[in-house]
Amino acid sequence: MPVKQGESVTSSARRAQIVAATIETIAELGYHHTSFARIAERAGLSSTRLISYHFDGKDELIGQTIATIYGDLSRFMHERVSARTTASAALETYIRSLVEYLGGHRTEMRAATEIFLNFRPEGGTAARDAATDLSSLSHLERLLAWGQESGEFGPFSTRVMAMTIQRSLDGLPFLLEADPGADLAEYADELAALFTRATRA
Secondary structure, three states: OOOOOOOOHHHHHHHHHHHHHHHHHHHHHOHHHOOHHHHHHHHOOOOOHHHHHHOOOHHHHHHHHHHHHHHHHHHHHHHHHOOOOOHHHHHHHHHHHHHHHHHHOHHHHHHHHHHHHHOOOOOOOOHHHHHHOHHHHHHHHHHHHHHHHHOOEOOOOHHHHHHHHHHHHHOHHHHHHHOOOOOHHHHHHHHHHHHHHHHEO
16 A cells, blocks of 8 residues: 555555455455454454544545555556557456456455445445446447557447456456356456457457
8 A cells, every 4th residue: 555645654554454454354254244343353453443543434444445456456457458569469468367366366356346235435325336437448448449440359339348348357256256166267268269259350
């Protein structure tokens, strides 16, 4: 977790420790059974007051937790996808990298799924409402438009294609909950091949 302006390194480290404990607790116990007491116990804190000192309530803590998970995912994806010089390679890397991340970060993804399904901040909207935010598809739509402009991809609705690709990946955490032993390499191969066929000129 990066150090915020005006925040000491020690304070930042403590916040990161609390967020890590929150991820582990939600993943193990579920969102509704996660309390400051449980988080403090897992983090090895002497009192829940240490959580309250660093976070202004549960809403801020959960918000920072989901921001941490998706910030890490975003950096992981950007590093790999941005290195590609063709749209077709970028799309395949996007699919394979996301499957790789989900498979290697199951605790984080289980926590994110619990938050996605259950978190509704006071005066705000649930994390699951992000599923209806079309701006979340903009990166894929731009990638697909790049491929059409370069002649790599054929004519299709970039909105429909982006939605189809993203939702096929969004469902993977649920698949892993139902079938923890699912072959992720095969899943990535099948999806990459499927969308190569669907998008090619």
